[in-house]
Amino acid sequence: MSPVTIKDIARLAGVSHSTVSRTLNGSPGVSEKTRDRILALCRQHGYQVNLLARSLSAGRSDIISCILPGLDNPLFAEMVLNLERYVQQRGYHIMVCHGRVEDSNISQLFDFLIGHRVAGIILFSSSRQSPELIQRYIGRVPIVLQGVFDVAATSIPVPAVTTDNLAGGRMAAEYLYKLGHRRVVYLGTRQSSVSHSLRCESFTNTARQLGMSVRVLPNETLFSTIEVGYHLAKQIFLDDFQETAIFAACDSIALGVMTAAKEFHLSIPQDFSLMGFDNISYASYPQIRLTTLDPHKKELMERAVECLLERVESSSKREPALRLIPPTLLERKTCSRV
Amino acid sequence: MSPVTIKDIARLAGVSHSTVSRTLNGSPGVSEKTRDRILALCRQHGYQVNLLARSLSAGRSDIISCILPGLDNPLFAEMVLNLERYVQQRGYHIMVCHGRVEDSNISQLFDFLIGHRVAGIILFSSSRQSPELIQRYIGRVPIVLQGVFDVAATSIPVPAVTTDNLAGGRMAAEYLYKLGHRRVVYLGTRQSSVSHSLRCESFTNTARQLGMSVRVLPNETLFSTIEVGYHLAKQIFLDDFQETAIFAACDSIALGVMTAAKEFHLSIPQDFSLMGFDNISYASYPQIRLTTLDPHKKELMERAVECLLERVESSSKREPALRLIPPTLLERKTCSRV
DNA sequence: CTGTTAGCGCCTTCAA
């Protein structure tokens, strides 16, 4: 029951194992007859390449790994679906791993992946610590960051693909201003997240330049979930809520706000306007129809794969760069003129 | 920049590579001195085992793969989190893959995994076709099904761990009966899903035995999402809705029902009672508090890992069996006495 | 067109 190898096939076919290898790889220089005979035997005996041996010999596998901070966030689930498609188009397989840059055992994960000689890694993270981590490993395996890093604070730039959070924040502020809002709140910015910080900063700066007042409510936890949004919103609603609009750090937070609003008998957008960020699929459902910023997940993933494979295949020393993709405002029904 | 190997270390240490191998594996028979020297050199030069080579030599890797029909379903996300923990406790790594039994390229995925000599596979599926697929591969790699198979229709039993759907359906029917409901609907059963079929069958049988009338609304799509639930519920609400309770095939469907209910200005549980199945975390949120059946995801995953590793490690021919874990009724606030 | 040989990095007897 131990797996059949090319040697077995070679013996059965009465040829050498290199001939078998050649036919399996479609290398030229095998006569039609032997090729057919060999392929028949392979089928017949259920031969299956040992990818470990192949990768060992090649010095590299065809696996691209992506590291996600959580499977539970629908944003990532949607991104991975796209990622998978592009990676497969290019002839690679995707291996989904679960890990956060902040975890103490994150280096073990990297060691494991490098130990397996994965072709490359796409790291989903918006932690401040990710550039440091990446720089520690970038010499040993191609890595692309899906997320943003603090350009000012990072000496060596790392290859990254991300939404343009500054543009997003600005767009949101301008949109709310245009609708007549003058008192707004930014809900749920996470200190540890660079994306959140940029969004928040850009939003508040733009808003204030336009003469709006902005209240910022930080998210002290490490997660941006519906539940967290719910609790933050309750805080706002209990603590005299004078503002006419809320810009949530992301859609999940916004969904939590909607839940809390119902509890407080506040209707959206009649009592206040609400905006999110991410365009997770649930946000587009009827009865939700959240106005949000669409980060163009497909394009993000396409670029990330491109950027990674450029490094994998040509091992080019192309200057690592931060590629920004501007989001698009999606007007749905949670914002109205005031 | 090519990775440093045991040979490199051996040369630097002035020993043979087998000595290095021995110290790396903690094998006995290496003097303290050489051991320390070698370990120091490894650290110093950033040595990292080549797991491909090790696995090739061992004939087996330490990767356990799990195949999910979708990352987007929160049920799976929650399960994988637990799975990951148990797998790591046992010294293995988890590789998450995305694939449905119904997909045409599912065998490619299996070939890929077997090609990589993964230690085992946990297949998440409730498709009718999964036993057939498993039987095709079970001789080549340990597989455990997370889901149910049709015991009557399957000649050779496959190792499986699953919720007791029959018990669940019965419990739901009895619970609703106890609350005084006499006209109920079962919403969203998927033909292609064995779990759904069993739940539905058991629910309707029990209900009818108790003298209740049951209307069944099948889900014709392949997915059990909030959106699907929403559309099914609308169908019910438009088509004179006389029943006093709805049992949804799963929580996601139930959430869709809640969305639709709001649109129709129906309140839960005043206008009708609602039950789900799965206990996804979102269902426990305030303002949702869905009454549901908890499948005990942790226990399910613990058992699945146990069952798989039993086969991996002792390659025992233990009679493959279907392990059923009965769910628990979680009374929250979407059901009331009628 | 095909076989021989060497090597990928590691582990594991068998001798010394």
Place this chain on the structure above:
DNA sequence: TTGAAGGCGCTAACAG
């Protein structure tokens, strides 16, 4: 306690 040698399954360069 250590080294030499062979093998895991496959690829590839070099002969024939």
